[in-house]
Amino acid sequence: MLQSKEIRGPAWLTATALIAALTGCSETVVLNPAGDVAAQQGDLVMLATGLMLIIIIPVILLTFFFAWKYRQSNTEAEYDPEWHHSTKLELIIWTVPLIIVIILGAITWISTHKLDPYRPLDRIDAQRALAPDVKPLEVEVVAMDWKWLFFYPEQGIATVNELAAPVDRPIHFKLTSTTTMNAFYVPDLAGMIYTMPGMQTELNAVINKEGVYKGMSSHYSGAGFSGMTFKFHGLSNEGFEQWIAKAKTEGKTLDRTSYLDLVKPSERNPVERFGKVDPKLYHTVLNRCVEEGQMCMHTMMAIDKAGGESYARAKGLNLSPDMCTTEDAAKLTAALEADASTPAVIQQ
Incomplete structure (x- = not known):
């Protein structure tokens, strides 16, 4: 049998070599x-x-x-039991x-x-300032249970668990959530930013190198949290256009009906692409009114601003004192949209 002294040296050498290898490669x-x-x-x-x-x-x-x-064996060390203060020290x-x-x-x-994540970028990197005529890429993000939905409003597409952007082009993210607070995080891109239901946060960032980078949820949100990851592709302008074209060609349709199926909780969801997207879908997700006939949050706030119940009565709407029905919501929304004095509050 080998003695412990015989294997101690090789074991230490092996451990040291492994640590050095990990340090050098990571x-x-x-x-x-x-x-x-x-x-x-x-x-x-x-x-x-x-x-x-x-x-x-x-x-x-x-x-x-x-x-x-001042070890015990050092008898030559100066010993001053009365020392208690030094101004210099x-x-x-x-x-x-x-x-x-x-x-x-x-x-x-x-x-x-x-x-500040809300502050628009003024440079591409340390050596290059951002040209004033460069328009940021708009990306709308929805954190679901347990997957990520990305809207590209200008390109008219959407993806699940896959994100892409051209190199050296600013990206303006708008983020919200469906049911619980979450956190969007691509370590190579910027710090994490929280997402919350019924609220919108923003993040401005830029990617400077082509590659595939890891994105994740950095805030625990339930059973499928560990699989709530995605790939972020930093692409050339040509590569990004090809990626968009592929989504438009191969993608499905994302409207309110298909969204209600997509929003159901699922774990480790595969990548999905949607070539045709309802342009108002992110707006309804943010305002929590995807279901048909449900009043949007911004409409509720507009009603409160206009006077609440007194506003409804002024419009000739006799609402139930106990609850607001789907029909009531439709009537109030129509009244607000027809009211020329409140155009700002019904837009978003």
Whole structure:
């Protein structure tokens, strides 16, 4: 039988080699992303870590130094039991961390505004500014249970669990959810952004390298959460046009009826493409009125703004005091649409 001393050396060598191999082959996405927004966020992580290491490294080194210098066997070390204060030491201990906190605070304030997800991009990357005539690619995102639905309103298509965008073109995401709060996250593209039912969040980002990148849900949302992933394709302009053409040619039709089937919970849903899409579908999903006859949230808010029950009576609508029926909703919606004094509140 081999003794433990005989196998200890080779085991340690093997473990060291494996760790070195993993370290050399792996790449931390957060610090080496393919998109400019994510790269700026990664730079912030490195900068903040570097500033904090100004304190951490000396503290660690001094801990070992003091432990060695004042060890029990070192009888030559100076011993002063009455020592209790040093002005110079106090200045160093408090001034240096205070300066670092002030610097971090300033960086946080600036970067919070500069990297606001709602703020339109002003550059493609660190070397190239964004031309004023470049129009961002519009993508509308719906987080479902447990899959992602992407609308391309300008191109007239939609996809499930597959996202694509041209390299070096800004992307403007509008995001919502169907039933529960979720989080949209493509590490190579930008930081995560939350999605919530009946609400819309926004994200501006750009991808700078062609490739296939991982997208995911980074907020737990139930049983199928682990499979709620998708692929994000960074393509050339020609490749993106081919991708759009393929979706239009091979895709199905997505309207209110097919959406109600799609929205049913499913796990690890395969990629689906829709070549014909109801242009108002995302609007109805956001306002939670996909089902026929259901009043949209923005219509309810418009009614409240117009005066609520008194507005309905002024329009000659005698509504039930207990509930609003489908017929009532249709009458109120028609009244709002016909009211020339409230055009702004019925548009979105």
